[in-house]
Amino acid sequence: MRDIAMFFAMLALVPLAFKNSYNAYLLWGWTALLSPVYYLFGFMQGLRYNLIFAAIAIGLWLLGKVDLKGKISANSSTLLLIAFMFHVSLSALFGYDNNPWNIQVYEGFIKAMFFVLMMPIFVSTRLRIHALVLVICLALGFHGVVEGLKLISSGGAHKVRGIETSMLSDNNHFAVGMGMVLPLLIFLMIHLKTQIAKYAATAGLVLTVLAIVATHSRGGFLCLSVVGLWYAFTARRKVFSFFLLAVISFLAFQMAPEEWFSRIETIKTADADESFMGRVIAWKVSTAVALANPVFGGGLHAIQAAPVWQEFIYKLDFLSFISTPLPDAQHPRAAHSIYFEILGDLGLVGFLIFISIIINGFLTAGRIRKLTAGEENLIWARDLADALRLALVAYCIGGAGVSLGYLELFYVIVMLLAVLHKHIQVFSDAASKKSAQSSLSLNRKINLDG
Structure with a gap:
């Protein structure tokens, strides 16, 4: 059917x-x-x-x-993304042999980057910016709605496994992806025009939160907590934001099963948790690969290739001050962190470009806030910049424990911030020019009258 x-x-x-x-x-x-x-x-x-x-x-x-064709401009976001794409290409080319992940991950990344780099051409007006945000929410929010409804219908027993055919392929990846879309759903809930559309966005927001709970992911819980508190303390409407946080938190805790609470409790004893310590070992291996290959790294998802893992698992003496159990040399692990994933895959150079992209995203959001300060007709732009910035926060916090360094949504958000900034700059320049012309006309009139 x-x-x-x-x-x-x-x-x-x-x-x-x-x-x-x-x-x-x-x-x-x-x-x-x-x-x-x-x-x-x-x-x-x-x-x-x-x-x-x-x-x-x-x-x-x-x-x-x-x-309504726009054009690609040489701004910091575009240049950093192009530099990163070029570096990823070289890392994939010069990476270790016998890595089946290398080409597979590279193909997916390049496809996503074509979409991202062409955004300024297609997205050139306020309406189109709004439409793209709506499409992001309809696409990723659909998963959140479906899984949230499953949690309700199962009485809290449903556990999310992830979307196998996407990058959100397990419960932890899924939780981070849903955490990133939450701020955009809040933006739509506030700025959609019709009441029924606002109700739909609100329902999508609540169900997506429940979907994150259904992942039983500790990283997802941290991501959800940070997003909720950050929004509550930074939103324009403080009373509304705290009320929204309280209501959604109550619903989430009501639907959460005992197993979820037990899972979250283990955050306090992470150093005794076998799963977490396995991640620390993977971080060590990624660091070792990066230090051995500081320019291009080991290639995409390098440590997931058995030959690479087995070569570097015995070269961790320089990190012996970080106590970990005896590592398993026979079973490679994912990097389990966007930071260590990029570090091992792309080397120190790629890691610095990646961090620069993140920092530049936050700086772009700050520049938008500055341009829109005191402008009533640009409140929508300020709120969208805040939502996109919060999505970056969710990625930085949630991504610390998952291998999502090449997640397309992250790069879409970075470029969307750049497109929004350019749109507001054009608007501000036009307003300044109009104001200058009005002042000039007024001065001429005064001189003539004088």
Whole structure:
């Protein structure tokens, strides 16, 4: 039944994409973040939805069929992302042999970066910025709504495993991805025009929080806690934000099973937890790989390749001051941290570029806040910058314990901040020019009257 529904949906969506290049771009992003094949089991499962809409969008751009066309500017965000993409390409090229993950991860990363780097071309107006935020929420929020409803229907027994066909492929990855989309759902809840749309965004927000609870992820709990408290203390409407935090927290604790509370309690004794200490060992191995290959690292997901893991697991003496159990040399582990993942994969140089992208994202959000200060008609831009900044906070906190260094949503948020900043700059420049012209006209009138 799902496949039949998807078949008829494609009959409508493909002509819609050809009709307008921006529709194609939105559908390109929607299929990338949603990963619809996860929900299909029949004749429509093998279709490459993302490739279809990417090809239409790029084709229309090459044919000059992009209306309201923007342009790629040489701002700090774009330059850092291009530098990072170039460095990732070199790291994949010069990485260790016998790493089956190298090409697989690289292909997914490059596809995501094409979407990200083309954003300034397609997203050039306020309406289009809003539409892209809405599509992100519809894509990732759909997973949150589905899993949240499952938790309610099961009376708290449901446990999220992740979306196997996407980067959010296990419970911890899923929790971080959902934590990043929460601020955008809050933004929509405040700024959508119709009451029914606001109710839909609110329901999506609550269900996505419940979906994070259903992951039983300790990293997800930390991410959720930081997002909630950060929003409550930094939002424009403090009373509303604390009320929202209190209501959602109450609902989450009511639905959470005893197993969830037991899992969260283990945060206090992380040094005695076998799973956590296994991650520390993986961080050690990633560091060893980076120090042996400081420029290009070991290649993408290098330590997950058995030969690389087995080579470096015995070279950790320089980190002996960090006490860990005897490591398992036969079973490679993921890096379990965006920071150590990038460090081991891309070396010290790639790590510095990655950290620069994060810092630049926060600085861009700060510049937007400065430009919009005191401007009533730009409150939406300030709120969106705050939401995107909070999504970065969720990524930085939640990502400390998962291997999501190449998560497309992170790079989308960084570029969306750059696009928003450019839009506000143009608006501010136009307002300043208009004000200057008004002052000049007034001065001329005064001189003539004098």
